[in-house]
Amino acid sequence: xxxxxxxxxxxxxxxxxxxxxxxxxxxxxxxxxxxxxxxxxxxxxxxxxxxxxxxxxxxxxxxxxxxxxxxxxxxxxxxxxxxxxxxxxxxxxxxxxxxxxxxxxxxxxxxxxxxxxxxxxxxxxxxxxxxxxxxxxxxxxxxxxxxxxxxxxxxxxxxxxxxxxxxxxxxxxxxxxxxxxxxxxxxxxxxxxxxxxxxxxxxxxxxxxxxxxxxxxxxxxxxxxxxxxxxxxxxxxxxxxxxxxxxxxxxxxxxxxxxxxxxxxxxxxxxxxxxxxxxxxxxxxxxxxxxxxxxxxxxxxxxxxxxxxxxxxxxxxxxxxxxxxx
Amino acid sequence: xxxxxxxxxxxxxxxxxxxxxxxxxxxxxxxxxxxxxxxxxxxxxxxxxxxxxxxxxxxxxxxxxxxxxxxxxxxxxxxxxxxxxxxxxxxxxxxxxxxxxxxxxxxxxxxxxxxxxxxxxxxxxxxxxxxxxxxxxxxxxxxxxxxxxxxxxxxxxxxxxxxxxxxxxxxxxxxxxxxxxxxxxxxxxxxxxxxxxxxxxxxxxxxxxxxxxxxxxxxxxxxxxxxxxxxxxxxxxxxxxxxxxxxxxxxxxxxxxxxxxxxxxxxxxxxxxxxxxxxxxxxxxxxx
Amino acid sequence: xxxxxxxxxxxxxxxxxxxxxxxxxxxxxxxxxxxxxxxxxxxxxxxxxxxxxxxxxxxxxxxxxxxxxxxxxxxxxxxxxxxxxxxxxxxxxxxxxxxxxxxxxxxxxxxxxxxxxxxxxxxxxxxxxxxxxxxxxxxxxxxxxxxxxxxxxxxxxxxxxxxxxxxxxxxxxxxxxxxxxxxxxxxxxxxxxxxxxxxxxxxxxxxxxxxxxxxxxxxxxxxxxxxxxxxxxxxxxxxx
Numbered sequence: 130x131x132x133x134x135x136x137x138x139x140x141x142x143x144x145x146x147x148x149x150x151x152x153x154x155x156x157x158x159x160x161x162x163x164x165x166x167x168x169x170x171x172x173x174x175x176x177x178x179x180x181x182x183x184x185x186x187x188x189x190x191x192x193x194x195x196x197x198x199x200x201x202x203x204x205x206x207x208x209x210x211x212x213x214x215x216x217x218x219x220x221x222x223x224x225x226x227x228x229x230x231x232x233x234x235x236x237x238x239x240x241x242x243x244x245x246x247x248x249x250x251x252x253x254x255x256x257x258x259x260x261x262x263x264x265x266x267x268x269x270x271x272x273x274x275x276x277x278x279x280x281x282x283x284x285x286x287x288x289x290x291x292x293x294x295x296x297x298x299x300x301x302x303x304x305x306x307x308x309x310x311x312x313x314x315x316x317x318x319x320x321x322x323x324x325x326x327x328x329x330x331x332x333x334x335x336x337x338x339x340x341x342x343x344x345x346x347x348x349x350x351x352x353x354x355x356x357x358x359x360x361x362x363x364x365x366x367x368x369x370x371x372x373x374x375x376x377x378x379x380x381x382x383x384x385x386x387x388x389x390x391x392x393x394x395x396x397x398x399x400x401x402x403x404x405x406x407x408x409x410x411x412x413x414x415x416x417x418x419x420x421x422x423x424x425x426x427x428x429x430x431x432x433x434x435x436x437x438x439x440x441x442x443x444x445x446x447x448x449x450x451x452x453x454x455x
Numbered sequence: 456x457x458x459x460x461x462x463x464x465x466x467x468x469x470x471x472x473x474x475x476x477x478x479x480x481x482x483x484x485x486x487x488x489x490x491x492x493x494x495x496x497x498x499x500x501x502x503x504x505x506x507x508x509x510x511x512x513x514x515x516x517x518x519x520x521x522x523x524x525x526x527x528x529x530x531x532x533x534x535x536x537x538x539x540x541x542x543x544x545x546x547x548x549x550x551x552x553x554x555x556x557x558x559x560x561x562x563x564x565x566x567x568x569x570x571x572x573x574x575x576x577x578x579x580x581x582x583x584x585x586x587x588x589x590x591x592x593x594x595x596x597x598x599x600x601x602x603x604x605x606x607x608x609x610x611x612x613x614x615x616x617x618x619x620x621x622x623x624x625x626x627x628x629x630x631x632x633x634x635x636x637x638x639x640x641x642x643x644x645x646x647x648x649x650x651x652x653x654x655x656x657x658x659x660x661x662x663x664x665x666x667x668x669x670x671x672x673x674x675x676x677x678x679x680x681x682x683x684x685x686x687x688x689x690x691x692x693x694x695x696x697x698x699x700x701x702x703x704x705x706x707x708x709x710x711x712x713x714x715x716x717x718x719x720x721x722x723x724x725x726x727x728x729x730x731x732x733x734x735x736x737x738x739x740x741x742x743x
Numbered sequence: 744x745x746x747x748x749x750x751x752x753x754x755x756x757x758x759x760x761x762x763x764x765x766x767x768x769x770x771x772x773x774x775x776x777x778x779x780x781x782x783x784x785x786x787x788x789x790x791x792x793x794x795x796x797x798x799x800x801x802x803x804x805x806x807x808x809x810x811x812x813x814x815x816x817x818x819x820x821x822x823x824x825x826x827x828x829x830x831x832x833x834x835x836x837x838x839x840x841x842x843x844x845x846x847x848x849x850x851x852x853x854x855x856x857x858x859x860x861x862x863x864x865x866x867x868x869x870x871x872x873x874x875x876x877x878x879x880x881x882x883x884x885x886x887x888x889x890x891x892x893x894x895x896x897x898x899x900x901x902x903x904x905x906x907x908x909x910x911x912x913x914x915x916x917x918x919x920x921x922x923x924x925x926x927x928x929x930x931x932x933x934x935x936x937x938x939x940x941x942x943x944x945x946x947x948x949x950x951x952x953x954x955x956x957x958x959x960x961x962x963x964x965x966x967x968x969x970x971x972x973x974x975x976x977x978x979x980x981x982x983x
Contacts, residue, residue, distance in 0.1 A: 195549055201548060203552070248732045251732075252735055254548065255548055256735040259682060260731050262682075263683075264728065266679065266720075266724050267724050270717045270718060270720050271721055274715055382553075385549070385553040386557075389549065389550060389553045393549070421563075421564040422560070422561055422568065424560060425557045425560030425564065426557075426561055428553065428554070429539065429557045432543070432550065432553065432557070433539060619843070619845070619846055620846075625834060625839075626832035626835050626839075626840075629834050629835075630830050630831070633826065633832060636830065637893075638813070638814040638815030638846075639847055640813075640815065741834065
């Protein structure tokens with residue numbers, strides 16, 4: 130028997146908190162979009178935000194795949210590297226326009242993900258993770274030996290040298306927003322349910338008619354596409370590409386860091402984790418050696434104190450689960 | 456290509472394989488019993504190597520430092536397990552991966568601060584000479600490493616097959632709940648496994664330090680190589696790690712005949728990946 | 744003389760309550776059957792006694808309260824569990840499975856291991872034949888024998904058997920129950936708690952029975968009464 134009074138009170142509470150939050154969100158979105166146009170805006174802040182957007186997106190897509198589909202990838206850096214190198218090479222060596230190159234790079238990333246999804250699909254749990262790690266490592270080593278793209282000397286993406294920060298600020302922001310919306314919608318869609326059922330119990334899902342192989346391939350391809358986008362933006366950001374940078378395992382470390390510390394599979398959590406990670410990088414630049422030590426220590430300590438991630442902890446303390454499931 | 460060169464290469468590969476197995480056993484043991492993938496695995500070995508390096512001025516002969524250095528690394532590992540890792544075991548793969556990654560960063564940077572980025576080695580000049588077997592030249596230290604690997608294998612085998620604790624350690628990963636029903640304290644068993652893994656690490660660290668140059672960030676490579684060995688041979692299988700090591704060693708040395716270093720590793724990982732896809736449990740692992 | 748006394752026992756899986764105010768008694772030299780439909784909580788009750796499940800209430804064994812003890816302490820007091828579904832260590836041999844069961848036992852019991860093995864192999868000769876075979880290669884019936892033998896390694900006074908007939912062919916179950924009768928008569932164990940979904944098997948061996956439905960004891964009776972009672976049948980099938 131539903132208590133009508135209780136029901137409507139819950140509704141009021143829901144909108145009481147939702148409306149201000151929606152307003153807050155809209156304002157901050159507008160602010161974030163207009164920020165680069167403001168006079169005397171600090172490059173440092175724009176730089177920080179660009180990296181924040183990139184790491185947040187990374188944490189989001191990694192966490193989504195890991196927490197909901199049960200696919201823990203330790204090799205997303207493969208797509209970041211491919212995305213970056215394809216873009217740079219197409220522009221520098223073939224003279225293609227930047228946008229087109231980026232698009233092609235993302236496409237190739239997605240295709241690569243799709244291609245390797247099938248052999249890796251049948252692997253479960255830890256074996257899948259190791260497989261992704263090996264693929265990324267192999268790619269790194271191949272690019273390290275490939276003279277055409279510079280090998281160990283790296284590849285200079287000259288065409289984007291000297292471009293203003295907005296070249297990476299806006300793309301990374303737009304990618305973050307689009308990915309957040311897509312993943313949110315996906316979560317509540319039929320495909321999303323299929324995805325979550327596979328992550329929960331693969332055999333049971335297969336038993337009720339879910340096409341497990343297709344869903345896994347889809348999820349992994351999505352990861353490839355999104356990380357490919359990040360790779361393109363990253364290439365523009367760093368200008369100078371090196372296999373040990375773009376195919377580095379530290380991308381996975383960043384994803385793990387941001388997602389787990391912030392709260393795996395949540396948007397707000399990925400943002401919080403991404404912020405902490407980005408902040409720690411700046412400390413690193415200031416004091417090498419010690420600060421990485423501190424970064425590692427922070428992760429270890431936060432993991433022990435907040436097993437569920439900071440955002441989930443906050444949400445639980447404030448009892449906001451039902452209102453903000455993501 | 457001359458057959459002699461080929462045989463020489465394979466022989467060196469086998470010896471290298473023994474060494475790789477020596478490095479990989481502590482990962483295999485931890486993975487097999489406690490199902491913990493320690494991404495700081497290589498870094499613990501490098502840490503051990505640095506311990507020997509630090510003790511060198513006091514003992515002159517690094518082999519004499521074996522008990523002390525091993526005791527220290529066992530203590531470090533056990534404290535690490537008891538006060539943090541063991542809370543993470545029920546939390547699953549992701550969390551353990553991140554936590555051990557973080558540990559890896561901490562160890563690497565602590566070593567950087569303590570010892571600087573200079574390449575180090577534990578010099579034992581008597582070992583740096585080739586031994587001629589027929590017309591094959593083999594490094595003496597590699598033969599030593601292989602011999603130690605063999606001894607360690609026998610010791611571990613006897614431990615797991617003949618002692619009661621060893622049998623319990625084999626049973627626990629098969630059915631955790633059965634172990635609890637028999638009154639076995641699973642967390643304590645994991646603690647013992649950690650100690651064993653660290654004992655192996657203590658030994659491996661010495662021979663690693665004698666054989667190769669090392670610096671604070673050397674651990675990552677060995678974590679990856681050990682992972683390849685364990686995948687090839689089968690997680691948690693003692694002989695799997697040994698055979699897996701030998702196979703990886705041979706693949707590596709043969710690839711070295713035709714390819715530059717980076718691709719040498721790439722081919723090694725590719726072969727591992729193929730094994731992973733065709734037969735995820737490796738040669739001797741439990742069926743997945 | 745009461746061997747095991749359970750009073751107002753409540754058991755939980757996390758926050759979910761599964762057993763409600765259970766009370767039962769097992770006397771010395773008695774086989775007690777615990778029957779009830781699937782999901783009633785019979786396994787939970789066994790696990791509560793042995794200590795692997797969160798519980799609240801009184802459990803007294805030989806005048807010692809055991810409700811706050813860990814499984815290894817309970818085992819050392821003299822209670823052993825043969826779990827549902829056997830739960831053998833498939834990658835270990837038959838003999839190794841038996842040896843591993845002695846790991847947490849006190850020295851006096853460990854010393855008698857050869858005597859215990861003799862008894863167990865006499866009771867289950869098939870296990871002796873397959874001594875060095877891997878447990879996962881055993882047939883269903885042999886596996887059940889091994890599970891029982893493993894529990895006996897603790898030389899328990901009270902043996903808890905959780906659905907021993909599960910998944911076994913009737914002929915095999917018959918052999919199993921013959922062995923159980925032999926076990927009881929040999930006084931190697933003092934009493935047995937027999938949990939079964941199939942009432943007739945349990946009642947063929949038991950002196951008294953408890954009926955567990957939806958986490959509560961709905962009835963208890965001496966064996967000959969149970970067989971005659973219409974009420975008993977109705978309660979079992981949930982018709983009341």
